[in-house]
Amino acid sequence: MVMIRVEWDAGADRALGLPQYASAGAAGADLRANFEDRGQVVLAPGARALIPTGLRLAIPAGYEVQVRPRSGLALTHGITLPNSPGTIDSDYRGPLGVILQNTGNADFTVAHGSRIAQMVVAPVVQATFEVGPLEDTDRGAGGFGSTGAA
Template sequence: ADVKVKKLDPRAIIPKYQSEGAAAFDMHALVDEGQVITVNPHSQENLSTGIAMAIPQGYELRVSPRSGHSFKHMISIRNSPGIIDSDYRGEIKVAFVNNSDNIFVINPGDRICQVKLSLAPRAIFEEVEDLEETERGSGGFGSTGK
């Protein structure tokens, strides 16, 4: 699918897939050259990307943490996966959370999240009196075992 990308700031970096088989593309923080963004332990920084996109109708973007950040540094993205609707045209921002006891430093050009373009079919809701029975039934959290 074609996605139009607008740089809202000349320092912004156009996102790209990092390998031929990558399912998601990476986005970069907007950081002044010679500067850093410091994310203190157990805190959140709302990071700018300087990028806006025109997502095709029938699609959505899903914003998630990069796996290396999660596993090595306990970084998460608030409300992950963050969903960006096809009719949103504002700047893509990332609520970057440092869950560790260490300071996390973001340098110019650093990739801060991965984003997946996904199909987003619309449901057609039909009110009914009864629902089809299943083996699970109305069992809630943990009802299917370990």
């Protein structure tokens, strides 16, 4: 279990609560829209907007938080995250916003308190990079589609 310390933004609606896992086996905790004016945003088809969550996170070193779309919103309304998954680094302490995009055919209303995305806490491994010859593999330089049809 990893502890994520949370701080509320000024003006945030604390009654919405902290991110929550919807089931015992859920990998992602739901994030909610938290508008200071308790209002809403309408996303026209093709539009995108930064939706505030009212939260700031302190993520421990060696971890990240990935922000991912909610499958029900994606299937039913075409609502997704254009930078999916979004990464929140352990040294970031600013407001947590979610970039939502409407890829559907109709306006979509993001209401105050709506579950808009999910966050997954994941370990991070950093690499060291060096210049040198690459070892050969069976695949070699074969790119997109080179391993055959599904």
